[in-house]
Amino acid sequence: MKELQNSLGAYLKLHWKTAVFLVVLLLGIGLADQFVDSYMRRILNLCAIYVIVSLAMNLVNGFTGQFSLGQAGFMAIGAYTVAVFTVPIESRAAIFYLEPMAPFLANIQLPFIVALILGGLVTAVVAFFIGYPCLRLRGDYLAIATLGFSEIIRIVFTNTQSITNGALGIKSIPTISSLWWTFGIALIIIIATVLLINSTYGRAFKSIREDEIAAEAMGVGLFKTKMTSFLIGAFFTGIGGGLFAALLGTVDPKQFYFTLTYNFLLIIVLGGMGSISGTVIASFVVTLGQEALRFLDEPMAFGLDLPIFRPGLRMVVFSFLLMVIVLFYRKGLMGTNELTWDFMAEKYRALKKRLGGKKTATEGGAKK
């Protein structure tokens, strides 16, 4: 016991900033959970889910260097698992009115957390069968196969009437509204990913991204390592999908078009392929940004009837802003860097130096 106390003490001494940050973060979530309105709550929940799924995608695409585009399909599996297993049994007859639910499922109802983890596991199992043939090949085969898979899943779910209720979707899923579910799980997954990336497995992932031939020559089993990364990514994505279903309270196949995948691709490219903190930041930037620009879609913005403020302008402006960001940050906001305390201190010093230099040259330079 004493030993544990000592090691904990040593850990806190070394990472006190992180510990303080975590405490502040948890307090922040707690406060937000008490005081934000339902609109903001919905957006924040969505941010957290996007963090989970993007992080999973970055693990495979950014860290392991395997181009996978199956996010929407994997999310669909997680979402439908949660939907099928958590919808109250008494309301199932009303939902499945075209064709009753398959008898082997009709009377099973699981607690949310069990269904959520099951969703992750089912996703990982499906990912195994996609990865098994595809991860042996080099190049873009995985991208094509996962993209195709994602569409197949959507079409399968549209047609398995007695399990997924087809195109009608499943409604009345018990919803979660507390921020703790999404942010709690997002936090756990962020920490797990950080620990994974900084372990020997994380380095093996990165070595494959850098140079497959050298990685293999150094004893890193390509197939096994790629598969590990792919399955962990799929598991997290399934969890993200499950939370998504529970947030919206309804799932239907149209939510899982492959355009959903591009949202996550956008986030990881914007945040930096191979940066955990970049992914987290970009998830918030993209999700909040899309909401913040919503006024552009309204014809009566600023009380004037401006001719260009029409539905659709939001995405034009949003896409333009993305192009600008990508032009100035070639490798995404963070590149492969992480937002560590050291990194921030370094940036701060660099900024101070630059400002200090400017100050002597021109007087007004200190402002920025």
Added chain:
Amino acid sequence: MSLLKTENVIMQFGGVVAVNDLNIDIKKGELAALIGPNGAGKTTAFNVITGVYTPTSGKVLITPTDSDGNRGEIDITGKKPDKITGLGVARTFQNIRLFKELSVMENVQVATHLNADYSFLSAILRAPKARKGEKQAKAECEFLLERLGLIDLRNEKASSLPYGQQRHLEIARALATKPQLLLLDEPAAGMNPQETDELTDLIFKLKTDFGLTIFMIEHHMDLVMEISDHIYVLDFGCTIAKGTPDEIQNNPKVIEAYLGVDADVED
């Protein structure tokens, strides 16, 4: 006692026979060299030994000593490179293949992955076993970096190192896999005479200190003649000579391959 043996290895790419009937026998503890003009098939021979290519025909056999001190012949023909590395055969690359975006330390640490005996779950949870393993691997890597004079650069990006040190890092990385047989593909390429001298000393010291058997491809003849026990000469995929440095230097076929047919001229 031989450590590496190839039996009638042929490697064909379509109509091109890159390696034709290669028979190599390297004894444990010796330093052998593979030389030959450009395009003779030297790197292809290395790629066949390390599993990058599966030979068209023939066999590659190694006889490593396992952790209990037992030795047994293992057929590694057509095995995956990572499996072969796991059996104690490590290599460096002719056109340096470092993990460019990773730090010097991480480059070496990657090579300890094959000796990690804990699952990714215990790695995430930082279980005692994983902690111990990571700590031990880190210490080994630091020792190797120290040995190759890279310890002060451990946090630099591998791509930011000067050329010579990148070559050193490749050797450090190969050593981190705990090899018994080390294959060096032109370790002195692009080095000036002084650097080559230093490298010669280094290779010789590493060989004794780590109890290695070394097989290397090299073009610097002073280096090869100085430290090799045996030399194999390839030309157009065929082994045209093998023997001690003295025998090779006076072999008319070798002189012909290097200098052309009417080789009366002194080197």
